[in-house]
Amino acid sequence: MAYDSWEKHISGCGLSAYMDESGKRSTGDDIIQSIALLHDRSNGLGGGFAAYGIYPEFADKYALQLFYDNNTVQSACEELIHRNFDIVESGPIPTRKVFGIGPSPVIWRYFVSPKESALDMSDLSEEDFVVQHVMEINRTVKGAFVFSSGKNMGAFKAVGFPEDVGDFYRLDEYKAYMWVAHGRFPTNTPGWWGGAHPFTILDWAIVHNGEISSYGINKRYVEMYGYHCTMMTDTEVMAYLFDLLLRKHDLPVEAACAVLAPPFWELINHMPEAEKALYTTIRSVYGSAMANGPFAIVLGSRDMMLALNDRVKLRPLVAARKGDVIYVSSEESGIREICPNPESVWMPKTGEPVIARLKGEPS
Amino acid sequence: MRFSYALPEFLVERDLERCIRCKVCVRQCAFEAHCYDEETDTVSVDSSKCVGCLRCVTMCPTSALIVRQNPTSFKENASWTGRAIKDIFKQAETGGVLLTGMGNDRPYPIYWDHILLNASQVTNPSIDPLREPMELKTYLGSKPDRLDxxxxxxxxxxxxxxxxxxxxxxxxxxxxxxxxxxxxxxxxxxxxxxxxxxxxxxxxxxxxxxxxxxxxxxxxxxxxxxxxxxxxxxxxxxxxxxxxxxxxxxxxxxxxxxxxxxxxxxxxxxxxxxxxxxxxxxxxxxxxxxxxxxxxxxxxxxxxxxxxxxxxxxxxxxxxxxxxxxxxxxxxxxxxxxxxxxxxxxxxxxxxxxxxxxxxxxxxxxxxxxxxxxxxxxxxxxxxxxxxxxxxxxxxxxxxxxxxxxxxxxxxxxxxxxxxxxxxxxxxxxxxxxxxxxxxxxxxxxxxxxxxxxxxxxxxxxxxxxxxxxxxxxxxxxxxxxxxxxxxxxxxxxxxxxxxxxxx
Amino acid sequence: MKRVYAKEEICAGCRLCEVWCVVAHSKSGDIVKAFNSEFPRPLPRVMVEEAGPFSFALQCRHCMEPPCIEACMTGAMFRDGAEGPVLHDPEQCVGCWMCVMVCPYGAIARDVTIKKIASKCDLCQGEEEPSCVAHCPNEALVFEDRG
Missing domain, CATH: 3.20.20.70 (Aldolase class I)
Incomplete structure (x- = not known):
């Protein structure tokens, strides 16, 4: 067995997302409609959504959502969860039969909080404790996979076209102030539900169109900080990078974006001294975290939606605003499909993030 | 010891038809492998002095010189190679540590020659450095884990x-x-x-x-x-x-x-x-x-x-x-x-x-x-x-x-x-x-x-x-x-x- | 005017300048023929001077007030135009070698191959740069106008 026996799965994709900055929640109908229009950007081998503000009744609990290969795995894994978490409520995630979605794994949801005794013993912060156990399950429990672990949010994904996935998970019955959707066009796939986007850790959810040619080093870089890439995709590593930069290193979003898609030296050389020093330092310290190669990503978190393009814009990304709602999509049509007359539409420049922030209380 | 058993490592050959006796080789060899005889107006070679630096070959204006491995060989022996024998001769004659210059010349594996690079096809565009920026700038020194x-x-x-x-x-x-x-x-x-x-x-x-x-x-x-x-x-x-x-x-x-x-x-x-x-x-x-x-x-x-x-x-x-x-x-x-x-x-x-x-x-x-x-x-x-x-x-x-x-x-x-x-x-x-x-x-x-x-x-x-x-x-x-x-x-x-x- | 200048600190003393000067002034222009079969073989008009590790190639300096022209009784030594090089016409030369005597640089040689004449650098008339400069392996000879 080679030291790094990874195999990276590559894919092209379509994505759509919107956030209502006022916190007003809407059902999943719009986002399904938008991503359905981008049908041709995916090939039926993976679709998924992330929704924020969907579990107001359990807002302070971590919503662990898992795929199990079978019930045996489930009971083994639940033992592990029991040991470390207090489960407030659990049950299957409601689904409906949909023609385009094949045989499904066992899909279960737990609202939990870390067991105080276990948390104390661990010497970790609450969030690091959750991350560690998610990683542990994904790495060590064969046949179990945590695909969502944030508070008041959830990821929903499957092998299939995204509109069918949305229908399967009955997203029309959820209300969220931010919706993120993704349709996948993998060029090789194990046909595994866990491989669909979004990838999540804690509140972070990420969808991604592109292929990170720096994956090899990004992976080794995050591994140095205790992350384990278990899903064999570059999107996962992007999620961990954001977690590391924003949560652990406490970088401002703009700085994190400059890490992932930094300006060229040519540009840095022409900046005023202070800025030049800033970006030079960012690049020299965080070089291993730069995401190289084509990508357009949307990152969701409790209070923010972030969209970012690679350094040379090798993947499409369009943004628009109407009132309190900020939209991003792979194609302008994906926005106009659900918002025919936006106030403004723009193409974000390379490395220039589109940021929407939650300003009001979710309602 | 006056007489060495070591065979010359190289053989220097001179094309007499092309040699113009300009003596560039004589002047350029610090080991005095080439020698001009005024009486006969010829340049002769002592191959045993040649170190194989090829200065004379490079400088010769008529390409009249060839330096090659001395074809004379010891009886074939997988263990006692010519190099092994020659080294013993040298030490028997000098009693000293063998000295050399440059890097290891023995046939240890060169891993670079067993490693291949990747290139993009279809799913990820390759980048043309003649048309787009390509950055090689590197900073060496200690870096912190995180920036504030x-x-x-x-x-x-x-x-x-x-x-x-x-x-x-x-x-x-x-x-x-x-x-x-x-x-x-x-x-x-x-x-x-x-x-x-x-x-x-x-x-x-x-x-x-x-x-x-x-x-x-x-x-x-x-x-x-x-x-x-x-x-x-x-x-x-x-x-x-x-x-x-x-x-x-x-x-x-x-x-x-x-x-x-x-x-x-x-x-x-x-x-x-x-x-x-x-x-x-x-x-x-x-x-x-x-x-x-x-x-x-x-x-x-x-x-x-x-x-x-x-x-x-x-x-x-x-x-x-x-x-x-x-x-x-x-x-x-x-x-x-x-x-x-x-x-x-x-x-x-x-x-x-x-x-x-x-x-x-x-x-x-x-x-x-x-x-x-x-x-x-x-x-x-x-x-x-x-x-x-x-x-x-x-x-x-x-x-x-x-x-x-x-x-x-x-x-x-x-x-x-x-x-x-x-x-x-x-x-x-x-x-x-x-x-x-x-x-x-x-x-x-x-x-x-x-x-x-x-x-x-x-x-x-x-x-x-x-x-x-x-x-x-x-x-x-x-x-x-x-x-x-x-x-x-x-x-x-x-x-x-x-x-x-x-x-x- | 452009002259040949030597950089003695990097002159390797190989004397390839002399070799190529001979070739440049030979009939065939072929190096092997020029040395091995042609007659007469021209003398090198550039001479490498050596003293210990120091060496440099010397050739006619093409003085602005050339003593050799003044000393020449037949007019064999002449200047080509007002600013041109100092040239030598072997047809008119009677081999009195007064020019050799007066040259302050010792840059004129005595040629006795056929008859007594003087031999000196002509800066390879008609060539872009003199052959000695073109063939110096260490670029220790340069052809430039230093006023």
Whole structure:
């Protein structure tokens, strides 16, 4: 067995997302409609959504959502969860039969909080404790996979076209102030539900169109900080990078974006001294975290939606605003499909993030 | 002993129809292999004196000379090869340690030749460096794990103060080649080329000649166990300081400059008497353990007000990874690893040919170890020892090196023909000599231009390879072993290198 | 005018300048023929001077007030135009070698191959640069106008 026996799965994709900055929640109908229009950007081998503000009744609990290969795995894994978490409520995630979605794994949801005794013993912060156990399950429990672990949010994904996935998970019955959707066009796939986007850790959810040619080093870089890439995709590593930069290193979003898609030296050389020093330092310290190669990503978190393009814009990304709602999509049509007359539409420049922030209380 | 049993290594043949008896060969051979007889108006050859430097062949205006391996051979014997027998003859005749120059020439595996690079097809566009930016700029020095950046009045403000860094236009530097081992003209060419290109050149342990202080801001000054030429101005002049613990060509022993090469100027620069052998002690006698290294690192940092990165160079040996980890924890900002094929001006043959490990494996295991310990950010990793071309460089970076040192490649660019007789001080190419007749053969301007051309050529090639992989900045290649595949390697080799076999 | 200048600090003393000067002034222009079969073989008009490790190639300096022209009784030595090189016409030369005597640089040679004449550098008239400069392997000879 080679030291790094990874195999990276590559894919092209379509994505759509919107956030209502006022916190007003809407059902999943719009986002399904938008991503359905981008049908041709995916090939039926993976679709998924992330929704924020969907579990107001359990807002302070971590919503662990898992795929199990079978019930045996489930009971083994639940033992592990029991040991470390207090489960407030659990049950299957409601689904409906949909023609385009094949045989499904066992899909279960737990609202939990870390067991105080276990948390104390661990010497970790609450969030690091959750991350560690998610990683542990994904790495060590064969046949179990945590695909969502944030508070008041959830990821929903499957092998299939995204509109069918949305229908399967009955997203029309959820209300969220931010919706993120993704349709996948993998060029090789194990046909595994866990491989669909979004990838999540804690509140972070990420969808991604592109292929990170720096994956090899990004992976080794995050591994140095205790992350384990278990899903064999570059999107996962992007999620961990954001977690590391924003949560652990406490970088401002703009700085994190400059890490992932930094300006060229040519540009840095022409900046005023202070800025030049800033970006030079960012690049020299965080070089291993730069995401190289084509990508357009949307990152969701409790209070923010972030969209970012690679350094040379090798993947499409369009943004628009109407009132309190900020939209991003792979194609302008994906926005106009659900918002025919936006106030403004723009193409974000390379490395220039589109940021929407939650300003009001979710309602 | 008057009579040697050793057969000539080379056979020099002269095409008498083409020879015009211009005597260029006679004048250019410092070993006096060619001889002109006025009486008969002919030039004759004593092949036993030929070292195979090919100076005469290159200079002959009528291409009348051929130098080839002496076809006379000993009776075939897989164990007692001609080389083995000849070495015994030499020792039986001299009673001495066999000396040699340049890097290990034995057929150990060269892993670079068993590693292949990736390129983008369809799913990820390759990038054309002729039309789009392609960045090779590299910073060497200690980096913190995280930066403290705050947003103040809508502007990002940097709160962290970074340790001193070296800025390289591309991750290739000139290796430690000491003045003394090489001529002043060669040193001048290296220093001026490094400065003009935007990389660094390393003084080696020979000190810094006063004429070279003008290039000091692009010079890494070395502090070796002999402390030759080390004084306040020297340390303060350099862009960085390198503590030389070991050298790939001769791990376990100190530098070695034969007295023949200690000329007036070398003596002034090294601060030793003219004509004395400059033999560095095997260890630093103030470093018998890792905590002593820490003291020297900080003594040098104190002496230079923490304004310069301190590098520590070791020969790649069996437990290089553990040693490197200790070096990082001792405060080294740069770890320089010199592999089995690292070169030298003079080394005992047995040591050069039998001690150390290949640089490929050393890079892989050191980089992995530092990552496992979470301290990879704290020091940059510079690899040395046998980089022959830009593809070797790209592979080294992908394995995990931040930059490489090139020594032999630079010498070859200047005219070195790798004949391995540097230790005699009679380099016919004017490079590894202090003989005033010979050193002027190297025009420092031409040598500089040749070095610059080499760097520019490699720069273009590295950009092409990077672009092919869909990468437009070198930092995305660094440690990115996913872009490497092994061919013809064992599972253990692959495991150590941390790469997959081709086809997987 | 452009003259040949030597950089003695990097002259390797190989004397290839002499070799190629001979070739440039030979009939065939072929190096092997020029040396091995042609007659007469021209003398090199550039001479490498050596003293210890120092060496440099010397040739006519093409003085602005050339003593050799003043000393020449037949007009064989002449200047080509007001600013041109100092040239020598072997047809008119009677081999008195007064020019050799007066040249302050010792840059004129005595040629006795066929008859007594003088021999000196003509800067390879008609060529872009003199052959010695073109063939110096170490670029220790340069052809430039230093006023």
């Amino acid at each position: 950046i705050k947003k103040e009045n809508g502007k990002l403000t940097l709160k962290t103060r970074l340790a001193p860094q070296l800025e390289l236009r591309m991750p290739v530097m000139f290796s430690a080649l000491s003045y003394g081992a090489i001529s002043l003209n060669a040193s001048k060419a290296l220093a001026s080329a490094a400065k003009e290109f935007g990389t660094y050149c390393n003084t080696g342990e020979g000190g810094l000649h006063r004429d070279l202080f003008q290039y000091a801001d692009r010079t890494i000054v070395q502090c070796a166990s002999g402390r030759f030429g080390v004084y306040r101005d020297y340390l303060q002049a350099g862009a960085a300081i390198e503590i030389k613990i070991g050298q790939g060509a001769k791990p376990g022993i100190g530098g070695h400059l034969p007295g023949e090469k200690v000329s007036e100027e070398v003596s002034k620069t090294r601060m030793i008497p003219v004509g004395t052998d400059a033999l560095s002690p095997a260890p630093h006698h103030d470093i018998y353990s890792i905590e002593d290294l820490r003291q020297l690192i900080y003594a040098l940092k104190e002496a230079t007000r923490y304004e310069k990165p301190v590098s520590v160079k070791i020969a790649a040996v069996h437990n290089a990874a553990a040693i490197a980890s200790g070096m990082v924890r001792a405060g080294a900002d740069i770890i320089a690893l010199d592999g089995l094929r690292g070169s030298t001006g003079a080394a005992p043959t047995r040591i050069r040919n039998n001690v150390g490990i290949p640089i490929e494996l050393a890079i892989a295991s050191v980089d992995r170890r530092l990552r496992e310990e979470g301290i990879r950010q704290r020091a940059s990793l510079v690899a040395a020892g046998g980089f022959r071309n830009s593809a070797d460089v790209v592979k080294a970076i992908a394995l995990g090196a931040d930059a490489v040192y090139i020594g032999t490649s630079a010498l070859v660019a200047m005219g070195c023909h790798v004949c391995q007789i540097c230790y005699t001080g009679k380099c016919n190419w004017g490079i590894a000599t202090q003989d005033p007749y010979l050193e002027k053969r190297l025009n420092p301007e031409i040598a500089k231009e040749r070095l610059l051309n080499l760097l520019r050529a490699w720069e273009h090639e590295i950009k092409e390879m990077l672009g092919g992989m869909g990468i437009n900045a070198i930092e995305s290649l660094r440690g990115n072993r996913l872009h490497l595949r092994g061919v013809g390697l064992s599972d253990t080799d692959l495991d150590i290198l941390g790469i997959l076999p081709a086809g997987r």
